[in-house]
Amino acid sequence: MMTSNSLVYLIALPLAGAVILLLAGRRSDKWGHLLATGLSAASFLVGLYQLSLMLERSNESRPVTQKLFEWISVGTFNIDAGLMLDQLSICFTLLITGVGTLIHIYSISYMSHDPDRRRFFAFLNLFIAAMLLLVLGDSYLNLYVGWEGVGLASYLLIGFWNQKPAYATASKKAFVMNRVGDMGLSFAIMIAFATMGTVSFSGVKEAASHTSTAALTGIGIMLLVAAVGKSAQFPLQAWLGDAMAGPTPVSALIHAATMVTAGVYLIIRSNFIFDAAPTAQLLVVIVGAITLMFGALIGTAKDDIKKALAASTMSQIGYMILAAGLGPVGYAFAIMHLLTHGFFKAGMFLGAGSVMHGMNDEVNMRKYGALRKFMPITFATFGLGYLAILGVPPFAGFYSKDMIIETAFNSGGIKGIIFGSVTLLGAGITAFYMTRVMTLTFTGKSRWDEEVQPHESPWLMWLPMAILAIGSVTSGYLLSNGDALVNWLSPLFGNNAEHEELLSPIIVSGLALAMVAIGVAIAFIKYSLSDVDVVAPDDVSIFTTIARQDLMQDRFNEAVFMRPGQALTAVLVKTDDAVIDGAVRGVGQIALGLGSFLRGIQTGFVRSYAALILIGAVVLVAAIWVVVQ
Amino acid sequence: MDAANYLYLSALLFTIGSVGVVVRRNAIVVFMCIELMLNAANLSFVTFSRINGDLNGQVIAFFTMVVAACEVVVGLAIIVTIYRSRRSASLDVASLLKR
Numbered sequence: 171m172m173t174s175n176s177l178v179y180l181i182a183l184p185l186a187g188a189v190i191l192l193l194a195g196r197r198s199d200k201w202g203h204l205l206a207t208g209l210s211a212a213s214f215l216v217g218l219y220q221l222s223l224m225l226e227r228s229n230e231s232r233p234v235t236q237k238l239f240e241w242i243s244v245g246t247f248n249i250d251a252g253l254m255l256d257q258l259s260i261c262f263t264l265l266i267t268g269v270g271t272l273i274h275i276y277s278i279s280y281m282s283h284d285p286d287r288r289r290f291f292a293f294l295n296l297f298i299a300a301m302l303l304l305v306l307g308d309s310y311l312n313l314y315v316g317w318e319g320v321g322l323a324s325y326l327l328i329g330f331w332n333q334k335p336a337y338a339t340a341s342k343k344a345f346v347m348n349r350v351g352d353m354g355l356s357f358a359i360m361i362a363f364a365t366m367g368t369v370s371f372s373g374v375k376e377a378a379s380h381t382s383t384a385a386l387t388g389i390g391i392m393l394l395v396a397a398v399g400k401s402a403q404f405p406l407q408a409w410l411g412d413a414m415a416g417p418t419p420v421s422a423l424i425h426a427a428t429m430v431t432a433g434v435y436l437i438i439r440s441n442f443i444f445d446a447a448p449t450a451q452l453l454v455v456i457v458g459a460i461t462l463m464f465g466a467l468i469g470t471a472k473d474d475i476k477k478a479l480a481a482s483t484m485s486q487i488g489y490m491i492l493a494a495g496l497g498p499v500g501y502a503f504a505i506m507h508l509l510t511h512g513f514f515k516a517g518m519f520l521g522a523g524s525v526m527h528g529m530n531d532e533v534n535m536r537k538y539g540a541l542r543k544f545m546p547i548t549f550a551t552f553g554l555g556y557l558a559i560l561g562v563p564p565f566a567g568f569y570s571k572d573m574i575i576e577t578a579f580n581s582g583g584i585k586g587i588i589f590g591s592v593t594l595l596g597a598g599i600t601a602f603y604m605t606r607v608m609t610l611t612f613t614g615k616s617r618w619d620e621e622v623q624p625h626e627s628p629w630l631m632w633l634p635m636a637i638l639a640i641g642s643v644t645s646g647y648l649l650s651n652g653d654a655l656v657n658w659l660s661p662l663f664g665n666n667a668e669h670e671e672l673l674s675p676i677i678v679s680g681l682a683l684a685m686v687a688i689g690v691a692i693a694f695i696k697y698s699l700s701d702v703d704v705v706a707p708d709d710v711s712i713f714t715t716i717a718r719q720d721l722m723q724d725r726f727n728e729a730v731f732m733r734p735g736q737a738l739t740a741v742l743v744k745t746d747d748a749v750i751d752g753a754v755r756g757v758g759q760i761a762l763g764l765g766s767f768l769r770g771i772q773t774g775f776v777r778s779y780a781a782l783i784l785i786g787a788v789v790l791v792a793a794i795w796v797v798v799q
Numbered sequence: 800m801d802a803a804n805y806l807y808l809s810a811l812l813f814t815i816g817s818v819g820v821v822v823r824r825n826a827i828v829v830f831m832c833i834e835l836m837l838n839a840a841n842l843s844f845v846t847f848s849r850i851n852g853d854l855n856g857q858v859i860a861f862f863t864m865v866v867a868a869c870e871v872v873v874g875l876a877i878i879v880t881i882y883r884s885r886r887s888a889s890l891d892v893a894s895l896l897k898r
Contacts, residue, residue, distance in 0.1 A: 777824070
């Protein structure tokens with residue numbers, strides 16, 4: 171494999187930005203945001219340079235590596251801190267730095283009134299560096315460092331306005347739930363090391379062919395746990411909705427476009443494990459299918475525009491995870507959907523931020539309405555993202571989502587029919603809730619309070635939105651034209667086996683469009699033809715009530731994990747107090763009592779000591795005498 | 800004469816000595832009682848030496864005398880020092896060790 175000396179700059183540039191801004195403190199308030207944006211853009215340029223180098227080489231010799239330093243060296247166990255850039259990680263690198271730079275630009279204006287804007291940019295740069303380390307690491311251990319780094323950055327940014335207790339709680343919730351997933355990743359690394367003796371991607375790939383299926387299944391399930399935590403998949407999905415407490419650019423970058431897709435990256439990077447462990451692979455598909463329905467259902471009931479988009483993100487990542495679980499035929503489509511989703515969802519989140527910006531930070535869609543006239547650019551960019559997520563041809567989602575639906579249907583047997591139907595139904599519900607967001611926000615009558623004066627955002631904000639909207643329109647066609655992405659990634663996943671075709675692409679597209687049309691029609695009738703209440707109605711069906719409460723996910727976690735956990739800790743605390751501390755204190759008490767008794771004997775009078783010695787001697791002699799007798 | 804009589808005498812002397820150590824307060828008297836106990840032991844050694852017909856007991860008796868002589872030197876020095884600082888040779892006055 172070729173080596174390169176310039177990979178490290180991808181990570182070093184944004185990391186330097188974070189370090190400089192955090193160490194320089196208030197002194198860098200004036201120019202900090204410009205430096206951070208510049209360094210992020212520089213990292214993007216390095217990525218483009220690497221891509222140009224890659225394109226010059228033949229498909230098999232494209233991956234490059236760079237050894238940074240020897241990290242752990244114990245006996246025969248050696249791990250280098252090394253980077254690897256291949257066809258998969260270049261996709262992520264460009265997405266992270268490209269979308270990241272646009273969001274940096276957007277944030278300059280969005281955060282301009284915040285006194286802590288510099289700190290915000292430092293954290294953004296820290297996130298970019300950690301996320302790049304995650305996708306560029308050449309072993310599971312290096313990936314793990316980046317994995318924890320993005321978790322930290324996510325925690326810091328969700329709780330950026332931590333003067334509000336609810337926001338601080340949200341960041342802690344995200345951190346703790348991520349920790350459950352991180353535990354899965356560390357277990358996976360441990361099992362891999364115990365059974366294969368290596369944790370590098372190349373080493374594990376080589377060793378996977380002669381490792382027992384049981385061990386591979388164990389690693390696969392633990393990797394799935396990790397992916398589930400980071401990507402907010404069922405059953406660790408509850409943190410994503412609350413993560414919307416962070417500033418909107420954070421939601422766009424971390425909780426829509428990049429970090430939450432790290433789970434998809436992990437599964438696809440570990441394709442050699444999942445391909446050899448069918449049980450784990452099936453679990454991946456099941457998790458994806460459950461989450462895509464779960465997120466879609468939550469999305470239908472949310473009135474908070476950011477939470478509706480967060481539910482949508484959850485659902486769309488469900489699609490990616492599902493595709494990643496379908497094996498080699500699905501990997502490329504999962505990545506394609508990931509990339510197109512990165513464009514349109516980040517664009518829509520920035521649009522939501524633009525709306526909030528013009529509406530005094532109001533997030534309740536029931537208090538929007540008729541914003542089309544006041545925010546034409548936001549409406550246009552949001553609308554293009556909306557068409558893309560619906561999967562209307564020729565927008566991006568049409569190519570990526572239809573491919574996933576088609577692959578799911580054609581994955582064979584009853585499994586194919588079930589998962590295909592789920593993805594198809596999900597497309598319909600997606601159309602419903604996104605149309606709901608669209609109509610509630612931009613069309614109909616205005617429902618906002620009188621003192622609100624909606625206005626279009628400055629160009630620094632709408633420019634990134636416009637660029638992302640262009641991506642939402644074109645990326646799908648560009649990536650799928652002539653199977654560009656599939657061929658690009660094929661050296662990593664081996665040849666796609668031919669599979670039986672249950673439904674032809676044209677039928678799938680027809681079905682999907684029909685579902686989308688039904689979803690749009692229902693939402694249109696419900697929210698556009700009749701007036702919308704400013705206050706959410708209470709007399710709703712039980713299903714709406716449950717969906718509003720995120721399908722009871724918090725209540726479930728509280729009842730199943732938190733309450734028993736608290737009871738358990740209460741018992742353990744009592745046990746600790748009574749038994750363990752009791753034993754320790756008891757020993758102390760015994761020693762104390764014995765000591766105060768013995769102290770009485772120590773009178774200080776020589777004659778009493780002499781008498782004691784005498785008594786002792788007599789007792790000793792008497793004892794010997796008795797024994798000898 | 801029966802050698803056992805010497806042992807009875809030795810036991811008697813030892814008892815007198817030990818009772819003296821426990822009941823008397825004057826350091827000089829306690830000191831003399833200790834000497835008495837040592838010499839009672841010496842008497843036993845010599846008697847057993849005689850009974851067994853070898854010289855081991857006699858040798859140990861000489862050792863004891865040497866040790867006793869040393870002990871007298873050190874002990875008397877301590878007693879004199881205590882007397883100088885406390886104006887008393889009573890053992891019960893020198894009971895500060897407890898504190």
